[in-house]
Amino acid sequence: MRNTITVMNAKGGVGKSTLVLALAETLANDHGKKVLVIDSDAQASISHMLLPQERLEAIQTGARTFVDYLIRNVLEQAQMPWRDFVAGGASDVDDARSIDLLPSDTHLTLFEREVSKADHERQLRITIGALLREARDLYDLVLIDSAPGLSVLTESWLREADFYVSPTRPDYICSRGLEFLRRFRERDAHMGFAEPLGVIINMKDPHSAEDAQYEQWLRQNAEHKCFRQPILRVSPLQAATRFAPRTRSYWAKYPGQTGACLRELAAELLERLAAPDAPRKRDTALGRAVRG
Ligand SMILES: Nc1ncnc2c1ncn2[C@@H]1O[C@H](COP(=O)(O)OP(=O)(O)OP(=O)(O)O)[C@@H](O)[C@H]1O
Ligand SMILES: [Mg+2]
Numbered sequence: 303m304r305n306t307i308t309v310m311n312a313k314g315g316v317g318k319s320t321l322v323l324a325l326a327e328t329l330a331n332d333h334g335k336k337v338l339v340i341d342s343d344a345q346a347s348i349s350h351m352l353l354p355q356e357r358l359e360a361i362q363t364g365a366r367t368f369v370d371y372l373i374r375n376v377l378e379q380a381q382m383p384w385r386d387f388v389a390g391g392a393s394d395v396d397d398a399r400s401i402d403l404l405p406s407d408t409h410l411t412l413f414e415r416e417v418s419k420a421d422h423e424r425q426l427r428i429t430i431g432a433l434l435r436e437a438r439d440l441y442d443l444v445l446i447d448s449a450p451g452l453s454v455l456t457e458s459w460l461r462e463a464d465f466y467v468s469p470t471r472p473d474y475i476c477s478r479g480l481e482f483l484r485r486f487r488e489r490d491a492h493m494g495f496a497e498p499l500g501v502i503i504n505m506k507d508p509h510s511a512e513d514a515q516y517e518q519w520l521r522q523n524a525e526h527k528c529f530r531q532p533i534l535r536v537s538p539l540q541a542a543t544r545f546a547p548r549t550r551s552y553w554a555k556y557p558g559q560t561g562a563c564l565r566e567l568a569a570e571l572l573e574r575l576a577a578p579d580a581p582r583k584r585d586t587a588l589g590r591a592v593r594g
Contacts (some may be wrong), residue, residue, distance in 0.1 A: 304464035305575065306434045306444040308496055311468045312486075313479030314450030317504040319347040320539055321469050322447040324556065326352075328568040330398035331552040335442040339392065341368060341406035342459060343449035349405035351543050352392035361389060361405055368404035369413055372455075376426050377416055384433045385440075396549040402441070414453050423454055430458040438464075443575075452486065460487075465499040467571075472506050472516035472532075480526065499574050500527035502567065505535040531566040534559075 309318045322339060329335040341349045349358055349367075361367055371387040374380040384404070392403040417426050437444045446463060448456045460466060468483060470476040480501060487495050503520060507513045521528045533539070538560045546555075556564055 303438055305438055305442060306446070306463040306465070307499065308446040308448055308456075308459040308463040308466040309469065310448040310456065310460065310466050310483065311470055311476065311479040312450065312452055312482045313470070313476045316471050316476050316479070317469045317533070317539075318450075319343070319351060319447050320543055321502060321504060321533070322348055322445050323351045323542060324539065324564050325568055325571065326401050326443075326445055327393055327395045327398045327552065327555070328561075328564045329443060329572075330393070330400045331395055332565060332568065333572065334400065336400045336402075336440075338388070338402045338404070338437055338441040338444045340404045340444065340446045342410075342446050342455055343406055344369075344408050344410035345449070346406040346408065347543070348447040349403065349407075351545060352401065352403050353389060353405065354394075354545055354547070357389070358405060362407045367407040369407045369410045371404070372410075372426070372429065373413055375429050376422050377413070377420065379425070384436070394546040394549050395552050395555055397552060410449075410455070414455055417454055423458075426454060427458045427462065430455075431462045434462050452482075460496050461494045463496040465575075466496040467499045467502060469502045469504045470520070472503050472513045472520060474516070477516070477520060484525070498525075498527065499571070500529050502529050503532040506532045507535050529567060529570050531563055531570060533563055533567065536560050 309322050311318060326337045326339050330337055339348060339352065341347075346358070353361075366387055368387055371382060371384055374382045387404055389403045389405055391399055391401075393399070393401045417423060434444065444463075446459050448459060468480055470480055487498075501520060503517055506517060517532060520526055536559075538556055542555055553561055
């Protein structure tokens with residue numbers, strides 16, 4: 303099944319982590335989907351959003367994060383199962399209990415530096431490819447929260463995942479991030495690349511004429527395949543990033559229009575995943591060689 307999605311825009315602060323959180327919780331709460339969230343950012347934003355601080359700190363202190371898994375398997379060439387590093391029952395939404403998380407930590411940056419220094423990019427990609435192959439069968443959906451910019455790890459996700467979606471704010475700078483990604487996809491195309499699933503317009507101010515103009519401009523470009531439902535800049539989404547000490551209902555976390563918009567977005571995501579005419583991911587000779 304093609305169900306692995308990297309959430310990526312080279313531009314920071316466009317709402318990648320917030321949308322991974324909201325989509326995972328909507329898919330779990332509304333559709334009963336079993337979702338694996340992979341935190342691929344040293345800032346560990348999505349890990350903080352999905353776990354209580356004490357639990358995350360215990361995982362980090364105990365060297366049980368996704369970064370520790372990568373260190374063992376890529377740098378030390380151990381054969382640790384990635385499932386041993388999964389934190390189950392993530393999320394503070396009472397009916398979204400089917401979310402698992404591979405949490406991150408700040409030393410991801412150091413790991414990536416070591417990978418480049420020691421020429422382990424190929425091993426990294428093999429490790430990521432193998433993880434995704436197994437996760438595809440164990441979960442209904444795998445959502446990868448990327449760091450801003452373009453690291454060796456992000457490149458591995460982009461080349462090994464089935465799809466990528468790109469959140470963007472409706473403004474000039476953020477749309478440059480999309481253009482950068484498009485150009486990157488075209489470079490070394492023979493190395494394989496995830497299929498673009500579409501652009502999600504996020505943090506739209508409903509009262510801004512400029513935002514409306516940019517939204518229109520983004521939608522005019524068919525290549526963007528913009529999702530029908532824009533996500534507005536609203537306080538519940540800003541607050542959603544703080545893990546609540548007590549579990550709450552989906553509607554308490556995403557009230558009114560916010561929840562309704564997220565439901566539309568999640569339904570469209572599932573629709574696009576199920577589209578029977580979606581072309582197969584390019585299975586290149588190099589891709590096959592790297593996957594082994
Ligand atoms: N639709 C929204 N409405 C209001 N606030 C939002 C919305 N989406 C995101 N935010 C807020 O914007 C900020 C940036 O969001 P987030 O951390 O999800 O972006 P990001 O793209 O993951 O950033 P980074 O590139 O640093 O990883 C956060 O404070 C978040 O609460
Ligand atoms: Mg983020």
